[in-house]
Amino acid sequence: MFLGKSIFILFLSLSVILGSCSKYQKYLKSSDYALKYEKGVEYYEKKDYYRAVGLFEELENIYKGSEKAEKIHYYMAYCYYNQGDNILAGYYFKNFSERYPLSIHREECDYMLAYCSYLNSPLPNLDQAYTYKAIDEMQLFLNKYPKSTRIAECNKIVDDLRYKLEVKSFRASKLYFDIEDYKAAIIALKNGLNDYPDTQFREEILYLTLKSAYLLAENSINIKKAVRYQDTVDEYYNLISEFPNSIYLKEAKKIFDTSTNKLKK
Numbered sequence: 439m440f441l442g443k444s445i446f447i448l449f450l451s452l453s454v455i456l457g458s459c460s461k462y463q464k465y466l467k468s469s470d471y472a473l474k475y476e477k478g479v480e481y482y483e484k485k486d487y488y489r490a491v492g493l494f495e496e497l498e499n500i501y502k503g504s505e506k507a508e509k510i511h512y513y514m515a516y517c518y519y520n521q522g523d524n525i526l527a528g529y530y531f532k533n534f535s536e537r538y539p540l541s542i543h544r545e546e547c548d549y550m551l552a553y554c555s556y557l558n559s560p561l562p563n564l565d566q567a568y569t570y571k572a573i574d575e576m577q578l579f580l581n582k583y584p585k586s587t588r589i590a591e592c593n594k595i596v597d598d599l600r601y602k603l604e605v606k607s608f609r610a611s612k613l614y615f616d617i618e619d620y621k622a623a624i625i626a627l628k629n630g631l632n633d634y635p636d637t638q639f640r641e642e643i644l645y646l647t648l649k650s651a652y653l654l655a656e657n658s659i660n661i662k663k664a665v666r667y668q669d670t671v672d673e674y675y676n677l678i679s680e681f682p683n684s685i686y687l688k689e690a691k692k693i694f695d696t697s698t699n700k701l702k703k
Contacts, residue, residue, distance in 0.1 A: 491517035528554035552576045562605040620654040645686040648673040670697040
């Protein structure tokens with residue numbers, strides 16, 4: 439009896455699904471554009487974005503230049519966004535702003551364009567093209583809408599994106615240190631500080647620069663040792679001038695003492 443009931447429920451569910459699919463196909467093939475639009479909106483409001491965008495795609499060129507075209511474009515952008523296709527969503531948000539500059543949705547779509555790029559921004563170890571793109575678009579939004587209610591959120595997103603770039607820069611610099619290419623490490627670490635002077639890795643970067651300078655001096659030919667030990671001393675002062683109570687102070691002091699002793703010989 440239980441098995442029979444289960445089969446009946448399964449059959450009923452399949453019938454509903456198949457009926458729903460056949461209705462959708464009917465709307466899709468229909469030449470009644472008003473019906474298509476009505477059903478597209480209906481699917482959209484029910485959060486069936488896959489079916490909604492399928493119908494809106496059919497209508498995009500039909501209603502081109504009309505009031506409905508603006509609504510269709512707006513719906514399509516959010517259909518792709520809600521399906522997780524941030525690249526296509528960003529494309530439609532951008533096109534919306536360009537096609538309908540006087541729309542009440544213009545500010546919203548400008549923001550969503552930048553937000554889609556933010557969502558496309560990958561982990562720090564990957565290519566950061568979308569991170570730079572998102573920062574540029576967020577900055578453009580901030581400049582264009584200085585009184586927007588989204589200002590605080592935009593600033594937080596920009597901070598998150600910049601932090602990601604800081605992490606990538608720091609990891610790349612530290613990699614040179616880890617593979618014992620100390621000359622390249624010093625250059626990369628200093629460039630990282632120039633690019634991100636307020637980085638939260640600043641203390642560690644200054645310490646790694648000091649240690650890299652010391653290890654470079656230790657592994658140099660005799661004629662270059664004096665200059666490089668002096669560079670090490672200079673890097674020590676750079677560290678303690680900013681972080682007199684540095685967590686690396688004990689190790690830094692050892693490096694400083696060794697370097698000054700080497701210079702006295």
